[in-house]
Amino acid sequence: MNVTPIRDSAEPSLQPMLALTADDMHAVNSVILERMQSKVAMIPELAGHLIAGGGKRLRPMLTVASARLLDYPGTRHHKLAAAVEFIHTATLLHDDVVDGSEMRRGKRAANLIWGNPATVLVGDFLFSRAFELMVEDGSLKVLKILSHASAVIAEGEVDQLTAQRRIETSEEEYLTIIGAKTAALFAAACRVAPVIAEASEEQEMALEAYGRNLGVAFQLVDDAIDYTSDEATMGKALGDDFRDGKMTLPVILAHARGSDEDKAFWRAAMQGERSSDADLAHAVALMRRTDALNDTAEAARAYARRAIDALSIFPDTSARKAMAEAAQFAVARAY
Template sequence: MGVVVPLDEERGRAHNAVAQLQALVAKDMDDVNEFIRERMASDVPMIPELASHLINSGGKRLRPMLTIAAARICGYSGRDHIKLAASVEFLHTATLLHDDVVDESDLRRGKKTARMLWGNQASVLVGDFLLGRAFRLMVETKSLRALEIIANAASVIAEGEVMQLAAAKDTSTTEDAYMRVIQAKTAALFAAAAEVGAVISERNAIEAAALESYGRNLGIAFQLVDDALDYGGRAASLGKNTGDDFREGKITLPVVLAFRRGDATERAFWQRTLQDGDQQDGDLEHATVLMTRHQTIEDTIARARHYGAIAKDALAIFPESAYRTALIDLVDFCISRTY
């Protein structure tokens, strides 16, 4: 039994929002993609083969598009934003390769994960290669501040993954602890991707802080929706198996809320299935029933809308433009998406 999160009308508006942003940054993103293809090249055939499998697997490139749009909203007219956007995508791809190994994931964006095709060792090592490429691109921009921002994000993301690993299967996890994890493992890269757009434009600290806030709150909203969709989405749309978080024992906000709001019998169910890893046929469906009973999916989406509103307000200091409109509408895409 699933919970349908977004309405069809919302999905239509969301699709139009991301299409609008894609159209605005299309020329720059063509250059970003060319940079990515060039910098994936290696004399070791497995490296470009494995990296291409994930990079070309249908992702919307939201993070590098943020860098491009943030630079443009600040009036940037140079070329270094292309290198920074490519470095952001390399960093993101590296984290996905590592995550799939840690999570033992079999599917990503509707395709077998790299680890299923090439093995865990190759996935980790190619992820390291992409991290190296990302930092090399950042150095080429000669912007020490941009390098500092993205390097710090890489460190924070790793901390977030370790925090998530430490909290795995722990049903006593609080909402505050959960929020610290997603602010680190997801929101940090969104924030960095947006902030470096202002930094490379040499704009003032107020605009840089506004874009950092926009990216960070957009990232939080994005992850909240992602966690809700694991129980209420559709596998074909999500590009992964619904219920993967449940099967892997991940403690996400829908689980945190259901555990807190449930009675002793319900808490015992969560402890058996997630904490003890004793899962039986029908347990995923029962988990969804409990979430429906306590409205945890709806409340997770409501929290996403809250952070989305903060993201939109952060852009209010910028004058009206097609880029500002597209970035504001992108928030609706992230909240209303089904993929």
């Protein structure tokens, strides 16, 4: 059994994945543009602000790549990949309202331009469009996978909301939250391809595992770079998670490993009492001193390895290599 390793020397790239999926993603984007239209002018205007906002379309790309890995000859995955992107975009619109975000994908957040009510309702519209596309596919199993993922994402978002500013949140609770709010859609995006390709259950579960582990790795890296990157790279304001009191793994580890004085700082910070730029800089210093950022990145690498290992049942094709390198790329963003 061949296992593609995480490469430490060469700089991983998303380019092989982009090349693998380019033709299919052109068709997916056509579906997205067609189905986001409405006779209500604000809907495509607001939806387009985010959909055309520079996202890599990684989740629908996973559906397409999984279909390519299986040599699926049909076109059903185009609509399903579009459904995945609509689910993701809907959750982002709702998230920005919940979080009071100012930036998304390097642009002003939609809720600041059109207001919270319109943003929530357009998110609802995109969810509805996603379900229309699922029903049109005609597979009850596909509908079950994607509808269940939508419910799990919502549960994860509520779970995160209840954990917000709660310094007692454990690492286990955090991993449960990101497994729901992020990894569930990654897993579902990969899993629908073997269903429509009529692949084996082993292949279906392998791709589900690839997506789930990649999703966790992706979110771990996102949570780390919130403290180490810049607005241009992230597409959102540096330290948003810190000021929102989000209990992410870097905070959980730094708090657990800190002195009593450190713990007092973290409690005050997560309660919103320490939120200045100087406080953010102090938080980053504490994370570095306790190796919280390094260990978060290492955890992401471990999940990326699991994702790559899950592909080992498939032939060592260019599609498998591209998907493995996508996992490497997701983690490399932390460095």
